[in-house]
Amino acid sequence: MSRSYETLVFDTPRPHVARITLNRPAQMNAYTFAMTQELLAAIAAYRDDDDLRALVITGAGERAFCTGGDISGADPDHARKVGASPMGHGREMRDGMQAVVLALRRLDKPSVAMIRGFAVAGGLALALACDLRIAAVSARLGDTSNKVGLLPDEGGAWLFPRAMGLDRxxxxxxxxxxxPAGVARDLGLVTEVVEDAALEPHTLDLCEQLAAKAPLAVRLTKMMMAKAMESSLEASLADAQMAVMIANPSRDVREGVEAFRQKRPPKFEGR
Structure with a gap:
């Protein structure tokens, strides 16, 4: 299955696995407002398709995952429209990459950033909005927004300290x-680092494994853990009590238990 976009490629490289590829390699996959709108549509397509159970987000080419917002002046008409209002820049950010970061964080299905080349500024925020980050050895990650007087406004001010601590x-x-990717892993920005040639097959294998798990359990576990990061133990335990009333009576649990007893792989349906 594939969908048509101007700045993205959306495909399904493995069963039940969706992939969104930022497709502006000549611009090191820097995002424009138009790209953020297509990202929102692609993420929603993944969210709403129950046959899709894991998502990969990556960048086209070898140079970059994403280098943040495009500041090259490639869309002067949009820039004039934004600049015409005192609230223009805030609305652009709210309705653009901030909305993308929120959409990823709100997903109840797993997302994995597959990183080759540079993931900096808003590109790093995009990667951190995903649940897991698999980086090639040659990848480079960091924040360059202040270098030109800009801010970590795509979500970095919230995401960066939670990944690596406030001081770092x-x-x-x-x-x-x-x-470098290895240092980024040690700092908490990356989940795993693999050799460049292994990046795509390793990431797709991981997503295929995620897609084979019980969909209800995966969704509820993700929701519980994400909410628990911002709540008390008591509130988290109460959420768990509600979640088990959905998961435990499900067909997937019956199938999982039966498969365990029969010593065979389970076949989960998400019911």
């Missing part, structure tokens, strides 16, 4: 540092 996030942003 401040150092990275204020000194606009970019780290």
């Amino acid at each position: 996030a401040l150092k990275m942003t204020l000194l606009h540092e970019i780290y």
